[in-house]
Amino acid sequence: MISCVIYLDTIQGIFAAVKKLKNMRIKLLRISTLAVIVSVVMGSCSSADEKVQEAEIQLEVANDDLEKANAELESELAKYREDIQLQISSNQQKIADYGIKIKQYKNDVQLELKEKMLELEQKNMEMKNRLDNFKSEGNENWIQFKEEFNRDMSELGKSIDKLTVK
Numbered sequence: 276m277i278s279c280v281i282y283l284d285t286i287q288g289i290f291a292a293v294k295k296l297k298n299m300r301i302k303l304l305r306i307s308t309l310a311v312i313v314s315v316v317m318g319s320c321s322s323a324d325e326k327v328q329e330a331e332i333q334l335e336v337a338n339d340d341l342e343k344a345n346a347e348l349e350s351e352l353a354k355y356r357e358d359i360q361l362q363i364s365s366n367q368q369k370i371a372d373y374g375i376k377i378k379q380y381k382n383d384v385q386l387e388l389k390e391k392m393l394e395l396e397q398k399n400m401e402m403k404n405r406l407d408n409f410k411s412e413g414n415e416n417w418i419q420f421k422e423e424f425n426r427d428m429s430e431l432g433k434s435i436d437k438l439t440v441k
Contacts, residue, residue, distance in 0.1 A: 406424065
């Protein structure tokens, strides 16, 4: 009987040990699961931080590119203004020269030619004012303005040339 009691004690000890092992295994499983969850969350947090840092860097690069593009646009606009100012001055000189030439005509012809001359002089001044008042608000706005302005300057130049040929 003693051997049965020892045997029962041993079996109970084994059951207790197995039960402890199950509890330990469950605890280990829980701890492992928790560790995985924590590492995923931490990984996500660091990824979010990295994404924020990357976005900030991209924003800085975009701002630098924008500043560079604006500087180029302003430089191009300044050069364009200089070139157009030369054309406007040339137009003014042609009109002034024409004003001297029309004095040789009779009064009635002279009045008609002077009226055309004053009209072209006014258009030339309007073009100068239009260029002076232009505010660059982006590349598309600049391109559209430049195309229209070049077309109008070309028409004005042709009109002045027609007038001075007579």
